[in-house]
Amino acid sequence: METHSHFTERTVEYTKLLSDFKQLLKENALKFTIQREVILETLYNSDEHLNPEDLHKLIQKEHPELNTGIATVYRTLSMLEENNMVTSLSFGAQGKKYELGAKDHHDHLICTQCGAISEFVCEEIEARQEKIALDFDFKISDHSMQIYGICKTCQTKNKDS
Amino acid sequence: METHSHFTERTVEYTKLLSDFKQLLKENALKFTIQREVILETLYNSDEHLNPEDLHKLIQKEHPELNTGIATVYRTLSMLEENNMVTSLSFGAQGKKYELGAKDHHDHLICTQCGAISEFVCEEIEARQEKIALDFDFKISDHSMQIYGICKTCQTKNKDS
DNA sequence: GTCGCTGCAAAGTCTTTGCAGAGAG
DNA sequence: CTCTCTGCAAAGACTTTGCAGCGAC
Numbered sequence: 001m002e003t004h005s006h007f008t009e010r011t012v013e014y015t016k017l018l019s020d021f022k023q024l025l026k027e028n029a030l031k032f033t034i035q036r037e038v039i040l041e042t043l044y045n046s047d048e049h050l051n052p053e054d055l056h057k058l059i060q061k062e063h064p065e066l067n068t069g070i071a072t073v074y075r076t077l078s079m080l081e082e083n084n085m086v087t088s089l090s091f092g093a094q095g096k097k098y099e100l101g102a103k104d105h106h107d108h109l110i111c112t113q114c115g116a117i118s119e120f121v122c123e124e125i126e127a128r129q130e131k132i133a134l135d136f137d138f139k140i141s142d143h144s145m146q147i148y149g150i151c152k153t154c155q156t157k158n159k160d161s
Numbered sequence: 162m163e164t165h166s167h168f169t170e171r172t173v174e175y176t177k178l179l180s181d182f183k184q185l186l187k188e189n190a191l192k193f194t195i196q197r198e199v200i201l202e203t204l205y206n207s208d209e210h211l212n213p214e215d216l217h218k219l220i221q222k223e224h225p226e227l228n229t230g231i232a233t234v235y236r237t238l239s240m241l242e243e244n245n246m247v248t249s250l251s252f253g254a255q256g257k258k259y260e261l262g263a264k265d266h267h268d269h270l271i272c273t274q275c276g277a278i279s280e281f282v283c284e285e286i287e288a289r290q291e292k293i294a295l296d297f298d299f300k301i302s303d304h305s306m307q308i309y310g311i312c313k314t315c316q317t318k319n320k321d322s
Numbered sequence: 323g324t325c326g327c328t329g330c331a332a333a334g335t336c337t338t339t340g341c342a343g344a345g346a347g
Numbered sequence: 348c349t350c351t352c353t354g355c356a357a358a359g360a361c362t363t364t365g366c367a368g369c370g371a372c
Contacts, residue, residue, distance in 0.1 A: 325371095327371085328367105328368090328369075332363105334363070335360100336359100336360085337358105337359080338359070339356100339357085340356095340357085340358090341356095341357105342353105342355100343352105344353075344354100345351090345353090346352085347348100347349090347350095
């Protein structure tokens with residue numbers, strides 16, 4: 001018999017995230033529901049950048065008993081994005097993808113052939129951005145940077161064919 | 162009486178762009194049509210980053226006699242993007258916007274309050290990106306960077322109110 | 323003349339919304 | 348209990364596609 005909650009293992013990091021989430025809900029008079037928790041958890045456990053449809057499929061697969069609707073996924077993602085808990089990326093024809101904002105800041109290398117996304121951090125670029133904003137008297141709240149091109153794997157694949 | 166073609170003034174830069182475009186069409190056995198020319202010209206003359214709908218409206222306004230269909234705008238933008246003559250950018254909820262790739266590379270400062278977009282160029286950041294791509298064995302085709310925040314004008318406005 | 327291009331409207335996608343019942347606080 | 352949240356299905360927004368006639372070459 002299941003003696004734990006539906007989640008058996010939680011890292012300290014996830015526990016922190018969850019408590020931030022609950023705090024956020026409380027502040028906005030929103031309710032804590034299993035669907036919302038599962039969406040947060042699934043985003044947390046995924047290394048991928050997920051679009052709403054993939055996220056929904058994943059949730060259906062992992063928690064079929066909840067029969068979570070895609071509308072709830074969209075609604076929750078919007079709510080999380082508004083509250084800066086997730087960030088959306090959109091590029092090319094591939095539509096919008098989401099990632100948890102709680103992770104350290106990083107930028108993205110996006111393969112235009114296979115859609116793979118790699119992450120990188122560059123302090124130098126971050127610093128430069130601060131300086132540019134200063135020059136423009138611009139008060140930064142956020143930024144994103146994407147480098148598009150062909151990833152190593154696809155380059156190899158292209159050579160072979 | 163109109164003695165010129167439908168366009169009365171052309172910069173050397175535009176003439177070059179147009180001839181590149183014709184070259185591209187020829188190479189791909191595509192036809193040079195007034196609609197395609199007008200789309201290219203409108204993109205060239207616009208300082209804004211246009212989405213397909215805005216671009217279509219602008220064309221309807223400037224060249225109503227052509228009665229250009231939105232489908233043609235979409236088809237031409239896709240064709241231009243495939244051939245790297247235009248680049249599409251997605252800014253948050255604002256959807257996909259297009260700009261001519263022929264212009265010098267630049268990045269964007271976006272005011273989340275008033276929507277204003279400023280452009281900047283930073284050689285240092287460009288150089289860093291090259292280096293990062295090298296580290297990842299990634300073949301860059303393009304990149305985009307956006308800094309989000311509050312512009313000078315809006316900061317002042319906020320203080321006043 | 324041929325064959326690609328265009329406008330139109332219909333069909334697809336993706337996302338949002340209205341509603342009635344379920345469920346958190 | 349109240350009032351939000353949810354799933355469903357319908358509606359909306361945005362983009363693509365099939366087609367018949369038009370037009371570049």
